[in-house]
Amino acid sequence: MATSPTPSQAYTPPPPLTGANLVLGTLSVSLAVFMNVLDSSIANVAIPTISGNLGVSVDEGTWVITSFAAANAISIPLTGWLTQRLGAVRLFVTSVLLFVLASWLCGLAPTLPILLAARVLQGLVAGPMVPLSQSLLLGAYPKSKSSFALALWGMTAVVAPVAGPALGGWITDSYTWPWIFYINIPVGLIAAGVTLAIYRSRETPTHKLPIDKIGLALLVTWVAAFQIMLDKGKDLDWFASPTIVTLGIIALIAFAYFVVWELNNDHPVVDLRLFGRRNFAGGTIAISIGYGVFFGNLVILPQWLQQYLGYRSIDSGLSTAPIGIFAVILMPLIGRFLPLVDARKVATASFIGFAIVFWLRSRYNLQVDQMTVILPTLLQGIPTAMFFVPLTVLLLSGLPPERIPAAAGLSSFVRVFCGAVGTSISTTAWNNRSIMHHAQLTEHATPYSPWLQETVNNLSSTLGLNAEQTAGMLERTITFQAAMLGINDIFYVSAVIFIVIIPLIWIIKPSKGGAGAAEASAAH
Template structure:
């Protein structure tokens, strides 16, 4: 390994091959990130096709996110044991194979299992693609590699709802997964042709089997508890109690083992740095609140507002589209030494204000009133994402940066899956309460007479009232969730000030 710096100082690829190889890696990262949100607007289509509820259909989203989170801490060990390129090709091949199986699923159980496997592969592709990007670019051009990776990471969630909606409305939800196959095949063939010089050295490394098993135990137990809790009446069901105990005991055992093991799968000692700790807390809470809206909005627009999937996807994706326009401004602000905590605090408060605007939506809100806060919110996204990453990673020594980045990605990705399950549970419970409250205030006999006078049959009038109550109850529940996410954003705007000011800003290259 001593000769590695000298090797990396020389270009691994010729100028003619550098950018084609970079495009392949960036595009593969884009495909994997796209799949985090491409299914969001298609959940009603998937749930209807498989004969399950919307809450059960949401497992398609949460299973992928949690599976991704599990494999992120293993990336370094796998790459060191078998090589970054070899693992990248294997992960991409697996991603394509399980995309095929997801698109061929005929039951919810098959879909969730295949989606988990797809997420396990996708969780490896993202860090491996970024690692290979850094290797093929000369040192002086690495900021370009970082910017390329950042742009694809932001563009994927932006286009995911649009792509999913377009395919679901005009073809079939199966194609949101099947379309990956030719794209993955192209990336694998191109990578095998262009990237052999970028392969990393391998060596035998110890693996923390106990730590890995404990992590799988508490993460899977927690996610399963959140996914099925509402259907099982929460802690009135012994199964939910058992899952909660298993998650709690497993988490405590995981903490103890990882803090004492010589080669931990997740090196928790990095949390001794206050900047990293508070940065990760704020980042996970903000990402959870942000992705909660990405999950909730398209389902509400389709199930209650009558929007087609493509239009619901456009409303959802407006935030990330406008975020792309300010990424350079956030980068320059960091490079000029502006306190990252100030940038994050203002940006997160801005997101909280937009959540408050969304909390005023009604069942009569028109398209542009729905899209406007999404668009406006996007201008603050870059000022929250890039500086907050700088705060967390800028607080750790250089030799711990790789470990800190892995843990940060693990916590952030896990937060997405947990937040998705929580927000759907809160929305469902609030909807039930609102439905009961609205029904209690109705005067059914008078309402039925009015509708009968307007030409409704008795059966038609009853169905109309039921649909109206459901629509209003769902809207009130959505507004309630936005009040909660606004509170989370404002809390994060305060939490970030507990972190010390990061030293030696390097802009986005250091941040990533």
């Protein structure tokens, strides 16, 4: 987010960049965003390896993902205040350099608590990078090209979480897991250096504004309590545990006070009044729920492929990478033609496409071949290309220019937070559904079951297993089958969710000119 100049400041936005400066400026900002968003997913396929090396369960290893996302969500609302204190360019470059430092600390972490602390730091300093990248990129292009600039940004933001699993799998298999963090060091240093060289003459004015300390404290409290509750709930048997009940009460009370305080504060850390505008409310809720479902599935699919189908880290990563093919091809086209069509229709087509993809995945079985796994992933690139940019344009449409930065920051906060929540819910739901299916399958595995008798006879005659070995093999088969049925349930429910939230798109008033909001954003 960039700052809105105060009346006392005669600030005139610099002219758009041209030629080589425009190319290098776009590449440097996009590279920083790519590094940032990449780190939200690069650890996905490495979680089993990280967990094994650090001596923790895979469920605990998942905190490596959720801790980053939750910390990232908390710091995003501070972007506007920090921008006005430091300037957009200075803050962006500082965030990139601190991100590099945090990545180095992640790679050095010898235990899970230290790794989580480094990931929290990484998420906190990464907060301003995404909204500021939008502002810097839009300011570098003419207003008439604002949709195209948003499409370039969206392409980076979409491809990064897709490339993450493939890159993370290759690094984990070929080297060691710390290198998924060390790779950020040269990338971040190059991005920071080039950005500073190109944009330093385009710094925004700075001035001091009061910070909403109470609102910030309440924000940190309810987000942290809610995220810990989600992460620890499964291990502590949810609300049968006094710890989970306490965390839930803290999150609920802090959230209630947070809402009341922010709605009545002159300088809120989060401008919740924006939800009074139906375009912003509908667009933000739609993009956030969609992103939560999208990202949660992006986390559990590689885990299923590795734990139950025997895929290597790199194989599971490559199985999810093809989503980037259509996303890269179509994203610039979407940005070019979006001003000519109703963005609501594009977003609706995207949600229907996601529903079809998840329905196809809900029909997987343990004999599924890699091409069948890849096909829905390849098709998913089409709705992915139509997801971010239309909804971003819709939720910002109709806002006055001075409220665009706050709206972009709040929308990013809700979206990133929903990504963390989606990860926790999907992993917990998969575990619970797997346990339920395991119990149901075990009930049918009685000595009188023809299927069981036939299976035992086959194992005994074919493999020469004794009774104890046969029982172990049966238990393994039931566990694998239960996990498959459980993840199929998650895929099916994900498809239903995308259909159910389509009406949120249609409560939005159609924007005139398509990129009007983006253009307003470019002026700031």
